[in-house]
Amino acid sequence: MDTLTKMDGQDKPAAEQRGHRADPVVPKDGGNGAPADGGDPWRGPDQPPSHREAQPEHHDGDPREGHAAPQITPPPKLPPAKPRKALMLVVAVVVVLLVAGLVSMLTRIHNDHVLADETRQDAVLTVAVVHPTQEKADEELILPGTLQAYVESPIYARTNGYLLRWYKDIGSRVKKGDLLADIDTPEVDQELRQARATREQVVAALDLAKINAERYQSLRKTDSVSQEEADTQASGYQQAMANLAAADANVKRLEELEGFKRVYAPFNGVITRRLVDPGALINAGISGAAGKELFDVATTDPLRVYVQVPQAYAAAMHPGVEATITLQELPGQKFTALVARTADSIDVASRTLQTEVDVPNKEGKLLPGSFGEVHFRPKIDAHKVTIPQNAMLFRREGPQVAVVGPDNKVELRKISIGRDYGNTLEIVAGVDENDRIIVNPSDSIENGQKVNVAPAPPGTSGSSDNGGQKS
Secondary structure (H helix, E strand, O other), X not given: OHHHHHHHHHXXXXXXXXXXXXXXXXXOOOOOOOOOXXXXXXXXXXXXXXXXXXXXXXXXXXXXXXXXXOOOOOOOOOOOOOHHHHHHHHHHHHHHHHHHHHHHHHHHHHHHHHHHHHHHHHHXXXXXXXXXXXXXXXXXXXXXXXXXXXXXXXXXXXXXXXEEEEXXXXXXXXXXXXXXXXXXXXXXXXXXXXXXXXXXXXXXXXXXXXHHHHXXXXXXXXXXXXXXHHHHHHHHHHHHHHHHHHHHHHHHHHHHHHHOOEEEOOOOEEEEEEOOOOOOXXXXXXXXXXXXXXXXXXXXXXXXXXXXXXXXXXXXXXOOXXXXXXXXXXXXXXXXXXXXXXXXXXXXXXXXXXXXXXXOOOOOOOOOOOEEEEEEOOOOOOOOEEEEHHHEEEEOOEEEEEEEOOOOEEEEEEOEEEEEOOOEEEEEEOOOOOOEEXXXXXXXXXXXXXXXXXXXXXXXXOOEOOOOOEO
């Protein structure tokens, strides 16, 4: 009995050994027709059991009846979502993805259009423009010119030798026929002596030929010699006469070369250059060798001044028109001059008329080669404007400027240049003060080309819209 009791005590759950009783197993119907989960029969299937109903009942009974393992009730399962709500969720996700893709595509298209517009704008040349400046209307025309000697000639030797001595130096006033230098010509002297000796030989041969010709003519009359022999002697006499003429010409040529041993002034003037010293080798330029210049002689009274008169003033230029010449080194002094002649033709390249002005120089104040300004009063009021020098284009068609029209398209215009002021140019035809002229135009710029005009920098005023060009 004790053994059975001990075994029964070992079979009891640990909870009973600790003084607790195990929950009894409840039938599925609760023994009284109640639901198997022990809930309220009036509770719906979707409602969870209450705390009170979830507690299992404890029954007192035989301890041996609770030796079975306790059964744990699982948590209630949630019902599956309804199919309509799941479909709506999927559609919402798809719509969101489509909207995001459409927004991304539209953004990319917009960025592409913006980039294309910026690229087209950058491809158009950006230029700076200026407006021509109106000049004051005056009747005086001032043109640059260089004073030149009225007559100027380099002096060369006509014979070979060595310079023996010179008699005039630079700055010496000379008259026509004055001796300038002596040249020692030993070779020419010997050739002249030889030529004279040869002439004497020819003279002797001529005398002999004459005697023989006369003798054979006398013998022919008596038929002592044939006619052929008489003709041969007569021909020899003619040849001897020709040889004498050649010898005379050779002697005369060498005598002329001997005369070139002395160098004379060809006209009245002043020695402006002396290029030789005693002992220098003088070459007359024989056998292709270049001759050496000895002196320069120039006539300095009067002087010539050549100026290029713009086409706009060409009609007022004719011989006798008065002009005045001024030099920077002689301030306050004016030299009266007259137009001597004109070319009577407009130069195609520069559109100017070459005009010669003669100015007296009795006192010698004006020096050949000096730079001066020639002042005219042609009494022509021409429309004149000035533009920067770097606005002009040099092309085969002549001087041009690039003008920007109202539609921002380039127009290449020909211009007529008046005076060159250095940094600016006087324009007498082709543009006016309302035109927009491109500064520093590209060499590749063309008629009708579209350009962008750069805005003027802040604070600028006057005729300039900008000071440079961008590309």
